[in-house]
Amino acid sequence: MDSDDDYIGQDAAPRSTGNDAQARAFSLDKLPEEFVAFLAKNEIDPAIYTVKDLPRYVRLNPDPHNTITPQELEKELGTKVEPVPGLEAFCKLSRHVKLRNTQASLLKRHRLHQYGRLFKADGTTFRVMRPSAIDTIRARNMAGKKNNATMQFSQNKEPEKRSLSENSSERLGDLAEVKASGGSGQEGQEKFQWESSAKRQKSTVEAMADQDAQTNTTTLNEAEVNYKQEKLVPFYAPKMLRNDPQLQGEGYKYDKVIVDAECTHDGSIAHILKYETWGWDSFHKNFMAQDRLDSLCDIQRGLLLNGFRLTKKGGLVVYSTCSLSRAQNEDIVAWFLAKMRGRAVLEPLPNYALGIPTADCKKPCRSVIASALGLQSAPTSEAGNSHDSEKGEWCGTSEQEAELEQLQKRVMSLCLRYDPITSNTSGFFLARIRNIA
Numbered sequence: 087m088d089s090d091d092d093y094i095g096q097d098a099a100p101r102s103t104g105n106d107a108q109a110r111a112f113s114l115d116k117l118p119e120e121f122v123a124f125l126a127k128n129e130i131d132p133a134i135y136t137v138k139d140l141p142r143y144v145r146l147n148p149d150p151h152n153t154i155t156p157q158e159l160e161k162e163l164g165t166k167v168e169p170v171p172g173l174e175a176f177c178k179l180s181r182h183v184k185l186r187n188t189q190a191s192l193l194k195r196h197r198l199h200q201y202g203r204l205f206k207a208d209g210t211t212f213r214v215m216r217p218s219a220i221d222t223i224r225a226r227n228m229a230g231k232k233n234n235a236t237m238q239f240s241q242n243k244e245p246e247k248r249s250l251s252e253n254s255s256e257r258l259g260d261l262a263e264v265k266a267s268g269g270s271g272q273e274g275q276e277k278f279q280w281e282s283s284a285k286r287q288k289s290t291v292e293a294m295a296d297q298d299a300q301t302n303t304t305t306l307n308e309a310e311v312n313y314k315q316e317k318l319v320p321f322y323a324p325k326m327l328r329n330d331p332q333l334q335g336e337g338y339k340y341d342k343v344i345v346d347a348e349c350t351h352d353g354s355i356a357h358i359l360k361y362e363t364w365g366w367d368s369f370h371k372n373f374m375a376q377d378r379l380d381s382l383c384d385i386q387r388g389l390l391l392n393g394f395r396l397t398k399k400g401g402l403v404v405y406s407t408c409s410l411s412r413a414q415n416e417d418i419v420a421w422f423l424a425k426m427r428g429r430a431v432l433e434p435l436p437n438y439a440l441g442i443p444t445a446d447c448k449k450p451c452r453s454v455i456a457s458a459l460g461l462q463s464a465p466t467s468e469a470g471n472s473h474d475s476e477k478g479e480w481c482g483t484s485e486q487e488a489e490l491e492q493l494q495k496r497v498m499s500l501c502l503r504y505d506p507i508t509s510n511t512s513g514f515f516l517a518r519i520r521n522i523a
């Protein structure tokens with residue numbers, strides 16, 4: 087479900103502006119010229135915005151001791167609540183129903199309070215360093231051994247005990263200094279502080295992927311965390327977090343990561359309708375400004391790459407956007423898979439009944455895969471004819487050419503698009519990637 091749909095357990099407050107517009111017929115004539123041009127360039131049919139009366143989707147708390155049944159919710163809200171076939175605990179109801187004061191929305195606060203940890207940070211670089219590693223660094227720093235050549239991150243009997251090279255020891259010194267200056271006096275605080283001291287470089291994403299490709303690992307040495315591009319002030323973790331099993335072992339690695347990426351929001355009827363009310367100028371400024379479009383795919387690649395780095399072996403990353411532009415979806419996924427081949431695989435999404443595989447609605451994203459794999463564009467056969475990189479041939483080793491075919495096929499068949507008309511949702515894109523490194 088996209089960001090305008092509700093997860094009872096997180097954000098059940100209705101957003102009235104877009105929802106109110108939902109029941110009315112939407113006039114395509116009102117779309118601004120630049121946006122129409124953007125849609126045409128990205129092969130998005132404006133007819134998707136003519137959908138009417140989309141339902142609101144909610145997810146009930148799956149904990150059997152702390153949930154509400156669809157029947158109870160229906161009774162409480164006084165409106166029809168229907169289970170969504172194939173999606174356990176999901177229900178649909180009218181978009182006009184106010185959920186804010188329901189018993190169900192009270193559950194969300196409970197859940198968030200119990201399990202939630204929120205961090206405000208740049209998702210392209212964000213990492214939660216294992217607290218015990220921070221403790222070790224702090225102990226070492228306090229003992230004045232800043233230039234130790236080796237150090238074990240093995241307090242929790244991790245499978246991989248690591249020694250730091252001299253080079254990484256210098257980096258460790260950096261971390262200790264950053265921590266010492268930025269974090270002093272904050273020990274024991276219940277709030278986490280995670281500050282960035284440098285802005286993202288545009289070339290960073292490529293550099294990070296290339297480095298992973300060279301070292302053939304997505305497991306960062308703890309001492310390398312964030313030295314590539316920025317220095318972070320680590321937080322002082324409260325006791326609860328230090329003992330959290332999730333943060334032991336592989337440290338900052340997670341079983342599942344959702345990369346719900348920043349995007350142009352063009353696939354989402356709920357967002358588009360809001361701008362019909364708020365004014366298209368602000369839509370243009372927020373989403374269509376050229377400098378934003380130029381950097382957007384770079385941010386998306388960075389978010390996916392970092393999300394993947396945060397998963398453990400066997401873990402899952404879901405990449406989603408509420409755009410239907412290929413550049414922000416399949417091309418990002420294809421680039422990522424080509425860069426991470428051998429370490430990441432695209433998997434089928436369960437319950438894809440409402441989604442449309444890319445193959446059914448888009449041209450193949452051949453050029454982005456070919457260039458990520460290092461293939462060269464084949465010369466055109468007829469002089470003067472321009473080479474169509476999406477259909478044309480690419481030259482490489484037979485292994486590379488086979489990889490191109492295979493990756494393209496997977497991306498086209500396993501990525502799913504949910505447009506408002508066919509899916510009866512607000513509109514989004516999904517890809518499910520497993521870490522097999």
Ligand SMILES: C[S@@+](CC[C@H](N)C(=O)[O-])C[C@H]1O[C@@H](n2cnc3c(N)ncnc32)[C@H](O)[C@@H]1O
Nearest residue numbers: 088089207208209210346347348349385407408
């Ligand atoms: C599609 S929305 C995610 C919505 C979220 N899943 C939710 O349900 O509220 C994308 C969000 O990413 C944020 N964002 C943009 N660039 C970011 C970055 N570099 N790091 C972290 N968040 C970023 C935007 O401000 C926006 O709130």
